[in-house]
Amino acid sequence: MATNSVDTVHVNPQLTKKDFTSDQLVRWCPGCGDYAILSAMQNALPQLGLKKEDFAFISGIGCAARFPYYMSTYGFHTIHGRAPAIASGVKLSNPDLSVWQITGDGDSLAIGGNHFIHALRRNIDINILLFNNEIYGLTKGQLSPTSKLGLVTKSTPLGGIDRPFSAGELALGARGTFFARTIDTNPKLMTQIFVESSRHKGTSLIEILQNCVIFNDKTHGAVTAKENKDDFQLHLQHGERMLFGKEKNKGIRLNGFKLEVVTIGENGITEDDILIHDAHDEDTTKHMMLIRMQPPEFPMALGIIRAVKAPTYDDLTKQQYELSKENAKFSNVEELLQSGNTWEVK
Amino acid sequence: MATNSVDTVHVNPQLTKKDFTSDQLVRWCPGCGDYAILSAMQNALPQLGLKKEDFAFISGIGCAARFPYYMSTYGFHTIHGRAPAIASGVKLSNPDLSVWQITGDGDSLAIGGNHFIHALRRNIDINILLFNNEIYGLTKGQLSPTSKLGLVTKSTPLGGIDRPFSAGELALGARGTFFARTIDTNPKLMTQIFVESSRHKGTSLIEILQNCVIFNDKTHGAVTAKENKDDFQLHLQHGERMLFGKEKNKGIRLNGFKLEVVTIGENGITEDDILIHDAHDEDTTKHMMLIRMQPPEFPMALGIIRAVKAPTYDDLTKQQYELSKENAKFSNVEELLQSGNTWEVK
Amino acid sequence: MSGKQQTEELEKVVIRFAGDSGDGMQLTGSQFTLTSALLGNDLATFPDFPAEIRAPQGTVEGVSGFQVQIGKIDIFTPGDEADVLVAMNPAALKSNLQWVRKGGNVIIDSDSFEERTFKRAGYEGNPLENGSLQDYNLIEAPITSLTKTSLQGIALDNKSVVRCKNMFALGVAYWLFDRSMDQTLDFLKAKFKKAPLLVEANSKALQAGYYYAETVEALPSNYKVPAAKIEPGKYRHISGNQAAAWGIIAAAEKMGKKLFFGSYPITPASDILHELSKYKNLGVTTFQAEDEIAAVCSAIGASYAGELGVTASAGPGIALKGEAIGLAAMVELPLVIIDVQRGGPSTGLPTKTEQADFNLAMFGRNSDCPIIVVASSTPSNCFSFAYQAAKLTVEHMTPVMFLSDGYLANGSEPWKIPSVKDLPEIVIPHARLNGQEFHPYVRDETKLSRFWAIPGTEGMEHRIGGLEKENITGNVSYDPANHELMVKVRQEKVSKVAGFIPDQEVIGTGSGEVLVVGWGSTYGSLLTAVKQLQGAGKKVDLAHFNYLSPLPKNTEAIFKQYKKVLVCELNMGQFAAYLRSIYPEVKIEQFNKIQGLPFTVMELKEKIIELL
Amino acid sequence: MSGKQQTEELEKVVIRFAGDSGDGMQLTGSQFTLTSALLGNDLATFPDFPAEIRAPQGTVEGVSGFQVQIGKIDIFTPGDEADVLVAMNPAALKSNLQWVRKGGNVIIDSDSFEERTFKRAGYEGNPLENGSLQDYNLIEAPITSLTKTSLQGIALDNKSVVRCKNMFALGVAYWLFDRSMDQTLDFLKAKFKKAPLLVEANSKALQAGYYYAETVEALPSNYKVPAAKIEPGKYRHISGNQAAAWGIIAAAEKMGKKLFFGSYPITPASDILHELSKYKNLGVTTFQAEDEIAAVCSAIGASYAGELGVTASAGPGIALKGEAIGLAAMVELPLVIIDVQRGGPSTGLPTKTEQADFNLAMFGRNSDCPIIVVASSTPSNCFSFAYQAAKLTVEHMTPVMFLSDGYLANGSEPWKIPSVKDLPEIVIPHARLNGQEFHPYVRDETKLSRFWAIPGTEGMEHRIGGLEKENITGNVSYDPANHELMVKVRQEKVSKVAGFIPDQEVIGTGSGEVLVVGWGSTYGSLLTAVKQLQGAGKKVDLAHFNYLSPLPKNTEAIFKQYKKVLVCELNMGQFAAYLRSIYPEVKIEQFNKIQGLPFTVMELKEKIIELL
């Protein structure tokens, strides 16, 4: 298996970014956050120890959804909102594939909302990359279900009046087992999270705060702008304290039923007061609180917020095959056809 | 207005249950929980001080969804899963109507899941009655998104492998402002909750644990059975302590980040230790915990679990009409047609 | 009505059982059917379900019926009119008398006729007393009380005892048609394995009915319907939905693929899901999706991943799948869509039958988006056409819509069990690497279909999608000429299927006065009507279609052999309009019925005779 | 090319602006258009957007074009071929040269032609040097550098300066066609009210272009296109989507209803949502739903509640709405569905035009479910047909599908502003109480439509739904005969609309050799082709349809006056098939184009001549 002839591609531990780059011209707007996400993904995949043909990227419709064209893996650019259902079919049929669903905030949370929550509930082992630019990019700038209340867009000249979804809250409300958040301005964090979430067995939801330079520029500025980076980003690591700030001297503490930001050294606060992140906690309570943190009161929580074990739909499906085989009355169609009440006509 | 001639129906404070009963034969199975819900509703409406013609009942498809035929109000039996969208259109167009959406667990959480979460997010002032029998009744017994894991049904002979939704958790994850839970075996509680939820401005979600005698009998038995009533039902009242049990001597206490059941008088527990229910708390944390309580560890929380104020989509729409009028460049279509760049051809 | 009964020999007879939905009429009917099948009769059945789960007892809405025609001659329909009606209560009588031929036998449970019950059924007065039954031979049997009496001493509650009355009625029917009780006695033993008391009670009730009928002399005569001349072989009973499910599994096995069935329940298609979900060990994955869109999309995902992706629904659900079917057609992946049609539009008449989704199947997608459409025409050939649908979708790499309907789905008939090895071979167009760069839209020259490249295969990584793509390479292309080419290729690909399906058959001489044309579930009635007319010397032939898009190559040639072409459909004339649009030179007449019911042979004959 | 320029007078001329999507070509084109309109030319425009938001600069995919034809004669299309192309970079030249007539003028920004840029455009070598332009009159103008030079001294960054080059190009075009700059100068003042520097820069660039063209003598001559003979009145420019939006608002106002517009964005329909969302003060509610199904359902809810419910989408979204449209048809409520068609199937060619959703509009619902279908044929008559759609839907209480397409939606033309008071009256069939029990399905005798009973009205409480219902009472009914009656009533109701729409018009003598038949957006090209042939003495007439279901009463009578009927469509022949199915006796030929582009007059004329 280790020969390197022209006709056989072997398991290549040295796959590189280039191996995952397709020959298609990338057509996002100059400056779009999607470029960085693409690059982070192309950096992540070689780290997974899989072969190139083991990846399938399934997308809906939107700027984000053009992603599969730029990956030289298997890819399927489907229809608006339906990628979770298609990806589910792919994974259940071909469980050895590493399945990545690429979606925008409109694709996943507007038209695709139902498939989104059901994928999470079933815990099918796929990875959902949600490019959240809080706008419809491809259709040129309408309100999205994540747009901030009051946002003036082409479809809401007087400002949006829909209260936005929080992808994380919705996902946990739908019983999601894995939720991570990252930003397009931090390639290292993205790559790391892509690698880790691919290892989670079950539906991994990764929300990427992505900038649409054209229709919603700087919507994540409060988090991503250089001057806000230290004070408004909290990089969570399971088992570590929730520290942030330039000097890593700020932290999150529990005060009764609420979280609060404290500074070590002030008011007698010591590192011991700072919460330790437990991504594996079954209970969603603290994860929900972390997801809800928003500047300017809080830093935005980044990293893997929740990662709990639960049986996956695909594994349970396999188990039912086995169960069914054990109790089977017939082992092929011929036997099935002949089973039960039959009679001979002579 | 107070004459009682044959041709005019006046605002009648003495409307009774009978006024809300249509002439159609009720066609649910004998013993179905839906009868009690219908009756509770017919008892609730006269208490709302509205006229008969001010009510519109909008349903999807399912056994539950036959409900409007039996109410002598305005009613619309629509298509499967889409009632929230239709009800939204009704309410936005005719905001003086009291709009009730009637739905089953399949109708609302399977095919209608997307409209369900979006209605809650927008907080349109409609009341959603979710008849949760954890099964598809009308289509004769398939797995529903609320069916317990492992349930054997026509479509899952080896048991369901989908992790069920919790209607309340999903609703709060979707930013719902009102959530109540009640049971078909308690007519008084139902009537009371219907009355109260109709007063909430915004989307009121009322989950009714309903029994389907034919396809999922006693699925709520752990809560509703006579012998379990006292120990496994917690009737919440805003501002009151969370007490239950035959002697009202059991209660819910907070232990760190978790809830626990305690008995007053045991281990030094006094009434003061018992949590006071705050349905108006903006923060969903405690509401989520209450929603998640399940027998046998906990009693099931009934009553109004969450009721918080937030602007409704319909009110904001009205405000935008006003705003738009203030800044309007033209006040009718004639002026619109004539506006902007025009030229005369002679 | 006295004297010892006679035994009359009949060529065919129609019996109808009707009662409350709780009365077990479907079971009674199917037991009668099975026993008759074992006796060698040819037969066809028609269950007539109520729309409600359990409508209030004793109401017309709650009546459940089951009709079966048995014969020593070939039987193609459950019969227009019943020779014998067994009505378990006034509501059953009220709603079913219309299906009984004048002079037929009506057996009622006289215990159930009281003021309260016939009021509930919507009768003004007692129907037994007002002369409304004078055209029928009425047999009043106190079925309930006789059942109770015969079960005295068995330690069962009253409710369980009364439940056995359907077996009493079945016993009467067995005597009436000279059938043995053995099969049902065996069945009862197996069914109630765990409840010996129930075996005993039901068996006793059955026998009590039989001996009652033999004894009371209330019945004019009993009948013998001798065995039919049926092709030798091993037979079983099968309903349309079961046959469709099995056809698909058989095709998957034959092509060496696993079957992925993504579906959302809906009447009358749900039973396909129920049936398939039993066969996980045969490599069947059933995925009950959150809605119809997810259902079809999951099936498309499965096809993309290399399994056989199938979905099923009825009209309202099929309407929702249009966009996704368009995607499958655009990316050229296999996909079988089963539409078990029901009365419409909208929610319509969910439990009734209709053939009105033909247009939806043909045109229910945005833009020019042809797919293959086939229809089954009997309960048992749902097997063959489900199989064909699966074969065509993989061999031609384009979606296939398979049209069944409520009548076929729930109807059942004896079926000669085929041997899997005799089923047509299915050749999968798997893509192959040839040392050159891999392109996803390289095409088979004769079929114009592309090849199936399965994710996970090394060296075939490629991207597909719903945007227009360049032929061969599959790269997204907005080029005008390429678009025209691709639209035409997709059309041609479907048209070329005509070269891979059998020629249309004609039942008759091949030319004459009137060609009756039908498709789908009307086959039995059309065939019976045409055969009867042919028997009477009329120049009438039948061309019944199973392949609707594309049509068989010889269609136009056939049409041209007749003075008149009469298209009979259970809709407003959709197939007729389609034929006119394709063969404008053929003069097409139409006959339509839109009542949620099959054609009767009688009304068909009348209409055809009009044209002669 | 020397000597003082001449002024040539022309009957009509076509000019095309092309550049990167960031280059402001749509603005340039629309300014040129407006100025020409003010001068009294008749005209028609065609914007040609790239598929991407901002495809990479300098690539063919990123080119945005705008074509306008102006004339002193009636202009019905933007023209087959451009007389003048302004190309701002090599990619624009590459992708647009195909639309320029041999011998036409090609003005390029010579600053943009460098090794790097023409490589990026996909040229092998420098197109200016390899003779590929020898059939054209090439004018190389250093537009970028001249813009920069002329703006020296204005305190703007380089990027903003370079952005003004579209105004320079517009200046050149103004000189070339002898147009005044005043309108654009005013426009710039208004547009950049808050940025005086930009007003100055853009104005200067415009003037610099104008004077450059006048001075350099690179241009052979300039042209005069005198004012057309246009009906006197007040005019404005309007695009199809804007006109559709306004037509709907006007209808709502006329009928005294508020307008509820439920929609989900999709190209090329989104602009209707954008436009309507500006007019809340006129009683317009726009509801951006979570998907197309919710969009149409919210509109149905609005209609149920008594407002005018409207939804809009393009093919993929319309495919999703089928089930809900069926509900509206079944419960007989008003509903306008606007389908702005685009290239398909599936996602297809989102920014290109096509007429291929005719079948979907007619048949995209389960079961027999007829609705009214109308189509607009020019950008401005989108106003009238949107208005008609709203009128018909309330007056006949059944859904109306209004078909527009990408070409009409984005195209624009001068429009004589109607007066609201002259628009046809709309009479709403409000239900009335007459002292008797209220029944929701009592019908108007001439139209068969039911009456609109609005929730909140006392005494009219009633229930409706998607199950089949009894006529008059609306009670759920499974009665076979009632079902047949209702299916026929729903069909009849639509058929009867033929009595309320105008007779089909014919352009020509009313009989002859060939009748050209079209529908929708092909009107301009068909009319031009037919008129030109008529001018040349050919016996060709045109019948262009706006009412598609039902067809005008006199349709068959018209068809019978011609030896040949040629149906021209931008699809595979859907309307042709429909006509054949209705008028099998008429021999129908067809001409189709499926390239995402309108017909050219040339290709139409060729095809028609073939038939003569």
Ligand SMILES: Cc1ncc(C[n+]2csc(CCOP(=O)(O)OP(=O)(O)O)c2C)c(N)n1
């Ligand atoms: C059925 C259907 N409806 C609508 C559209 C139009 N559409 C394409 S992408 C899109 C939304 C894009 O927003 P998002 O998902 O946030 O992706 P982004 O472009 O911002 O990356 C819409 C409405 C479509 N293609 N198909």
Ligand SMILES: Cc1ncc(C[n+]2csc(CCOP(=O)(O)OP(=O)(O)O)c2C)c(N)n1
């Ligand atoms: C589009 C569509 N899909 C499927 C159905 C079939 N169907 C009708 S009701 C129902 C589910 C009923 O379950 P639920 O909503 O829980 O209501 P219940 O009958 O239990 O009250 C289904 C699948 C339908 N009518 N329409």
Ligand code: SF4
């Ligand atoms: S529109 Fe926005 S999201 Fe789309 S490619 Fe451009 S910048 Fe990116």
Ligand code: SF4
């Ligand atoms: S099937 Fe179940 S939910 Fe439906 S009416 Fe019967 S008991 Fe009630």
Ligand SMILES: [Mg+2]
């Ligand atoms: Mg987005």
Ligand SMILES: [Mg+2]
């Ligand atoms: Mg249910």
